[in-house]
Amino acid sequence: MHYRTLGRTGWNASEIGFGSWGIGGDAWGQTDDSVALAALHKAIDEGVNFIDTADVYGNGHSEQLVARVRKERSEPLFIATKAGRRLKPHVASGYNNLENLRGFVERSLRNLDVEALDLLQLHCPPSEVYDMPEVFGHLDTLVHEGKLKNYGVSVEKVEEALKAIQYPNVKTVQIIFNMFRLKPAEAFFAAARERNVGIIVRVPLASGLLTGKFKSDTQFDAKDHRNFNRHGESFDQGETFSGVDYETGLQAVEELRDLVPEGTTMAQFALRWILMFPEVSTVIPGAKNPEQASGNTQAANLAPLSDDTMRRIQDLYDRRIRAQVHSRW
Structure with missing residues (x-):
């Protein structure tokens, strides 16, 4: 495993x-806690020290x-969680x-059994929140109270990320970035680097499309968002297959092989592509x-990856994907 500095968190x-x-x-089909715990332990065994969660996940x-898992390990771990989506x-x-x-x-302090959260992220709030400095003042208050060590945001759109980093104590931005979602590299990474903001990349495999394991007739569990949210029925469409039409995504994957x-x-290849961008701090598949x-x-x-490979991926995006997603997120 290799390590990168997560912005001003240090x-x-x-x-x-x-x-x-x-x-x-609650959104990826059936799970088994014993297997999930084993997955977490295996990741830590292999050097993972950054874990991302949220109060609404399950x-x-x-x-x-x-x-x-944190209680069962001796290694120092950085745990990021999110808040806001429980608002109704x-x-x-x-x-x-x-x-x-x-x-x-x-509530997250109780769930995580800690006295202070390592990193709290606003969980994809409405765009208007980024024009409300009072919200970030509230987060400063919670830091002052000792409940948070750091805070950042998880965003849907590049424009939201650019607004968020204008607030001086936003230390991280979590954003969708993968071979089917290139806009962050074009329009956000340089600004984040200038302000020393850590970038956490989510949906790196486009909800599994970039594993290369899906076909036109692949069936997803009824509780899986890849079944019920393809058109944004339950939350932002960009969270499912990165907003790319499923059949278009399958065709692009065939070209990537x-x-x-x-x-x-293919999944490892897709993750390595993301790590080619030095502004990225960590990727959370x-x-x-x-x-x-x-x-x-x-x-x-x-x-x-070679320069030729990087160019060919850019070309694929421009030909097959850009028109569907670039202006939306």
Whole structure:
């Protein structure tokens, strides 16, 4: 495993982290806690020290699983969680309420069994929140109260990320970035580098499309968002297959197969592509079992991709994907 500095947190975070949405058991089909815990342990065995979760993943179940693993390990771990999506309705005004935020934070403190959260991220709030400095003042208050060590944001859109980093104490931005979502590299990474903001990459495999394992007739569990949210029925469409039409994505994946180095899985290839961008601090693919966790971590040790490979991926994006996603997110 290799490590990169996570912005102004000063943490040396593993290049490959662990995204724990999938183990929450509410949006990726059936899960098994014993297998999920084994996946977390396997990732840590292989050098992962950054774990991302959220209070809504399994209604807190993901946080509780992460807490169990943390107690069983001696290694220092950095745990990032998120808050805000429990608001009902999920509207901007709900974020501009210190008691709402404090309540979410205190619940996560209990779930994670800690006195202070390592990193709290606003969980893809409405765009209006980024024009509400009072919200970030509330987060400063929670830092002052000792409930948070650091805070950042998880965003849907590049424009939101650019607004967020204008606030001086936003230390990290979590954003969707993969071979089907190139806009962050074009329009955000340089600004983040200038302000020394850590970049956490989520949805790195486009909800599994970039594993190369799906076909036109692949069936997803009824509880899997890849079944029920393809058009944004439950949350932002960009969270599912990165907003790319499923059939278009399958066609693009077939074109990518020729670029994958021998002995490398397509998933590892997709993760290594992300690590080619030095502005990226850590990537958080999900894993529901130890085999997936181990496969993800091995991507950190792959050789750099060639300039020709990088150009061909850019060309593929421009031809097949850009028109669908670039202007939306």
